[in-house]
Amino acid sequence: MSKSLKLVALYPDHLNLNGDMANLLVLQKRLQWQGQEAEIVSLTKSSKLADYDFVLVGHGSNAAWADIKRIDPEFFNNVVRYINSGKSALVIASAYDRLVEAVLGSKRATVSHRSEFVKTSEGNVGYLNTDSNEEVLLWHKNSLFTLLHGPVLVKNPELADELILKSGFVKEVAQNKQSVEIDELARASRKIAFEN
Amino acid sequence: MRYLPALLIGRLVRLAVRLVRPGGGSALPGLVLSKLAPKLVYRTLGSFEQGLVVVTGTAGKSTTTKMLVAIVRAHGLEVFTNPSTANIEQGFFSTIIKQGSLFGKVPGSIAIIEMDEGHAAQVVEKVQPKVSVILNVFEDQLDRFIDPALVREKLLAVAKATSGTVLLNADDQNCLLIGSELNQAQTKFFGITNKVSKAAKSKLNYAPTYLLELPAPAVSAEVVGLQERNVTALVAGKSVSFDLPSRGLHFALDAVAALASAQSILGEAFHLVKASKVLNELPPVFSRGEIREVNGEQVEFILVQNPPSMQLNLDNLAPKLDQVFFAIGRDVHDPSWMWTVDLANLKHVSVITGFNYADAALxxxxxxxxxxxxxxxxxxxxxxxxxxxxxxxxxxxxxxxxDSMRRLRRHMGFTDPEDVQRV
Structure with missing residues (x-):
């Protein structure tokens, strides 16, 4: 049996403003449905990221980010090093805003603030609450940056499976009883988002 | 006289809405009046002999306002207030249509108004409150407020606009930060002792400030004991005991907020025993732990509007419930926040429904x-x-x-928000 994967919730008390940490639960369950065990580990030290298989960097308030900067000054350098090493991460909303320049080397593009549901050209749906004009979904190496805040993988399970495959956690993702039921609900959720 | 045509039209719209949807609430009459006579609400709120009292903050506004209004009325004052569903500007206009004369006069010597935290900051730019009650800041409605610090800024604006006393929650660092920017003589605090907070089933997880804790201020009213629904409180050094309308630490906090506020408003006339008697007899605000009979059996109705209210209500659910109805409606614009709630106390659900049924089911x-x-x-x-x-x-x-609450109540004919019994 393959070893259990370790999925990191990085500063979960700080970076879970819109329920972002739920994305780890989605990955854990979908991995388990493929026969791959995974555990979620809370981490409040960025220096040890290399020891883990996956990192979620969620969305936080300005006060939360200021606190992380104070208690973990190397936070951004450590996360960038981890992502550039080719390991997988999901980087959400304000974390995307704060990491995009360091990762891509270009200045963050902004627009006037928008709060709305959006649908990407690939059909992914989520809520934007940002002044960023960066790509809504951006793949960099094996990591996914998203402006869609909160539990983006709940609404978009296909994106979760793509992240699992790109991370090399399993060779293929097969449908099963649980995923069929849940994916049907996710389809309904995406449809409803635009009816309000 | 100048508002007569606008109020007449507002009343006709209200009548038409009620003919089409008997017993159902609607924002339409208030919306129409706000377009025809936008300054009426400020004139009305500024017209009370004993001033305007604003109750605001993320959670607990409806219950605190209802408690405070009942206590002040028991002391003989005529109070103008708004229903809990009407805490934004359109709601104030609707309340004036419902309660006022055709000349825009509303009864009462004092107004005690529950205000949405975003709208309160706008209203106080035009009408100065005499007293403000600021309950808390939670991480809520971030699609609207973006960052909890912005909510704190709005509440600070309310506090700064207040001419008299500002009552603040001593246990919420956000309120202490607001208090630190005010004249100390102007502030009063209410709270819960650490011992009671630690022993409670649920925690009041205010929006963290991540700053060094500010020193705890002296409180004018404090919960010192809580057993199920029974509260022991100290108010201005005097001990009092009463039963809450519904169980939960948050309702105990609302009660001491109401007691401290009533004492500030009434001054020497405040009578603690009379106030506690009111709390002992007051029914809950509809759907805040309301228990009523349906088809010959008791049913509890619990409104969840945001992360703190869902968390606190789930934490306080009766154990081993066989039958739970879980409906998340259209009002939950972005359901992401539900994923911040710890569901450990929700063991089984009979039916999931509502406009956002899919997100709830996920x-x-x-x-x-x-x-x-x-x-x-x-x-x-x-x-x-x-x-x-x-x-x-x-x-x-x-x-x-x-939204699910309004639709269910209409469907079942529970249309009068005052028709709530204490069980």
Whole structure:
């Protein structure tokens, strides 16, 4: 049996403003449905990221980010090093805003603030609450940056499976009883988002 | 006289709405009046002999306002207030249509108004409150407020606009930060002792400031004991005991906020025993732990509007409930926040429904909470739930968001928000 994967919730008390940490639960369950065990580990030290298989960097308030900067000054350098090493991460909303320049080397593009549901050209749906004009979904190496805040993988399970495959956690993702039921609900959720 | 035509039109719109939807609330009359006579609400709120009292903050506004209004009325004052569903500007206009004369006069010597935290900052630019009660800042409605610090800024604006006393929650660092920017003689605090907070089933998780803790201020009213619904409080050094309308630490906090506020408003005339008697007899605000009879059996109705209200209400659910109805409606614009709530106390759900039924079902599915039925058709779901046989454990429990609450109450004919019994 393959070893259990370790999925990191990085500063979960700080970076879970819109329920972002739920994305780890989605990955854990979908991995388990493929026969791959995974555990979620809370981490409040960025220096040890290399020891883990996956990192979620969620969305936080300005006060939360200021606190992380104070208690973990190397936070951004450590996360960038981890992502550039080719390991997988999901980087959400304000974390995307704060990491995009360091990762891509270009200045963050902004627009006037928008709060709305959006649908990407690939059909992914989520809520934007940002002044960023960066790509809504951006793949960099094996990591996914998203402006869609909160539990983006709940609404978009296909994106979760793509992240699992790109991370090399399993060779293929097969449908099963649980995923069929849940994916049907996710389809309904995406449809409803635009009816309000 | 200048507002007569606008108020007449507003009343006609209200009448028409009620003919089409008997007993149903609507924002339309208030919206129409706000367009025709935008300054009326400020003139009205500024017209009370004993001034305007604003109750605001993220959570607890409706219950605190209802408690405060009842205490002040028991002391003989005539109070103008708004229903809990009307805490934004359009709601104030609707309340004036409903309660005022055709000349815009509303009864009362004092106005005690529950105000949405975003709208309160706008209203106080035009009408100066005499007293403000600022309950808390939670991480809520971030699609609207973006960052909790912005909510704190709005509440600070309310506090700074207040001519008299500002009552603040001593246990919330956000309130202490607001207080630190005010004249100390102007502030009064209410709170809960650490011992009671630690022993409670639920925690009041205010929006963290991540700053060094500010020193705890002296409080004018404090919860010093809580056993189920029974509260022991110290108010200005005097001990008092009473039963809450519903169980929960948050309702105990609302009660001491109301006691401290009433004492500030009434001054020497405040009578603690009379105030506690009011709290002992007051029914809950509708759907805030309201228990009423439906088809010959008791049913509890619980409104969840945001992360703190869902968390606190789930934490305080009666144990081993057999039958729970869970409906998340159209008012929950972005359901992401539901994923910040710890669902450990929700063991089983009979029916999931509401406009956002799919998001609610996803939440419970991923958290492996057993669900008997997911029903997209809301009225079918309601009928299905109430046809279930009487539960073996506990009573039927309805957990719903505001839109689902309004639709269910209309469907079942519970249209009078004042028709709430204390059980």
């Amino acid at each position: 939440l419970l599915s991923y958290n492996e909470i057993p669900v008997d039925s997911v029903e997209a058709d809301y009225f079918k779901a309601i009928d299905e739930f109430f046809k279930l046989p009487k539960p073996k454990n506990g009573i039927k429990t309805v957990i719903y968001s505001a």
